[in-house]
Amino acid sequence: MRIGIAGAGRIGAYHAATLKGLPVVDEVVLADALPEAASRVAGELRLEAVPDVEALLDAGLDGLVIASPTTTHDAMIRAGVAAGVPTFCEKPVAAELSSALALAQLERSTSVPIHIGFQRRFDAGYMRARQAVVDGELGFVHTVRATTLDTAPPPEEYIKVSGGLFRDCSIHDFDIIRFVTGSEVRTAYAVGANKGEPYIGGAGDIDTGSGVFVLEDDTVVTFSATRHNAYGHDVRMEVHGSTGDIAVGLDDTLALVSAEPGVAFPAGPTVRSFMDRFLPAYQRELATFVEVVRGERPSPCTVYDGLQAQRMAEACDLSRREGRVVPLAEIPDVEPAS
Template identity: 60%
Template sequence: MRIGLAGVGRIGAFHARTLAALDFVDDLVLFDAVPAAAKALADQVGAGIANDAPALLASGIDGLVIATPTPGHAALLRAGIAAGIPTFCEKPVAATLDETIDLANLVAAGEVPVHVGFQRRFDAGYQRARAAVAHGELGFVHTIRANTNDQAPPHAAYIPTSGGIFRDCNVHDFDILRFVTGREVATVYATGANKGAAFFAAAGDVDTGAAVLTLDDGTLALVSSTRYNGAGHDVRMEILGERGSIAVGLDDSLALDSAEEGVDFPRGPRKWSFMERFGPAYRAELTAFADVARGERPSPCTVRDALEAFRVAEACELSRAEHRAVALTEVKGL
């Protein structure tokens, strides 16, 4: 297959290296708004380059991967759809709720498949947890705890365009919560705090967030995140049920120290970034996209899925701002 990749920043460069190592990729073509960056990465991974987005779309590609900064996602996604090219888009597909809704309607009205990049759906632990819930192994589920703790904050310039901690960081938790449980979020109550760098507050954001979500079957989900987890990158989910419980991310890389004497768990080594934590999931995700592009399977994560996770994040930001519980019916949807 001939794959086109737009954007060679942190996640784009990671995707390029991942794609270059996958057997189904015969040719890789890169485009970036900074041509020198595209050229440097192309030389490293043995890829071609396109001078602009139209040239990338016209280069005979079988699939398009969008990994630009968020403001460029929607326009490139529309261009890929218009060109009839199966497209993979990193989350979010758009910076605003209204444009996300427009894109969900556009994709639903057409036949061009779009796969949104929520890589946790391809992690073996989350897939096992989903099966445990679906098969009733835990009995009824009453409580879920999910966290996304970054080892260190991103660059200050990233925060003003990130959408805030719930849209940028916890949106992964919101998507995987839907994936694992098969339920929708009914209400949220969210809050946040700043104890770190001043640039978070300057952008109207927080460096630590927490939310209590009530699902449509009454399950309670406790979701938290922080940009300051010096012990390591820590992404986990605990599902507590009537007859049993199961955890994702509870292995020797766990970024926690026990306060109990004589406990040698976890032994390490720890992980320090989401790319390290989810390397196999990213490979599985892009392999699945190849199947989508070849017409062998439907999209495993649609724009509609991305919209529903985005709506939960919107509700959390509204709750944080107004210090109240917010029902998802207050947030526009399809």
């Protein structure tokens, strides 16, 4: 099997190494807007590099992995579909909601599978929480708490094109809230502020945010995010039900210090990045995409799924700016595929 990767930055190189390690993948081909970047990563991993994306799509691919900047996702997904190549694209679906809506419509009209990359769906803890909900192990779920705390903010250049904290960071929480609960959002309310790097505020963004969703089944969900959690990368979820509770990320890597006397938990060490935290999940995610390429299963996370997480982010940003509860019905949507 021959898999192409568009984008040879940090996540593209990470995916290239993962795909190289999969027994069913024979060849990995890299391309980047900066050909020297693709050549460098290909040289380090002993892979093939081509000069540009056009050459990549002409390279006899069985599958395409898009790890290029968000602003390129729309065009790259369309190019993969037009070439008839099963396509994996890192979140979010597109930089603009209008483009994500159009891509969701495209997905309904094509037989080419599209897989949107939300790796938490493949994390052992989140999968266990999802199964607990499906099996009724927790009774009825009434409260969910989701948290993503990054160790440090990205560079200014990234912030300018990130789409903001909710669209870039919290969107992972938004997708996994839908995945674990199996329910959609009815209303959203969010707040945020910037107390750190001036360039974040200068871009109209925030470095810390929090909010509340009420789901269609009346579950109350809180979420929080920050760019400043120097003690470690802290990603967690709590799911509370009428007969049980379960937590994701509650282990010795937890980036907290207990204030209780004599308590040694968590023992540490903490993890420093999302790639450290989710390495096994990324490996499962790309192994699953290979199954999609081989026609062994449908996409486990469609453009429609990615659109719903993006709509949640749009609602939160609108709520933050206007200081009000936002019904999700206000955010444009498409009908799910039958």
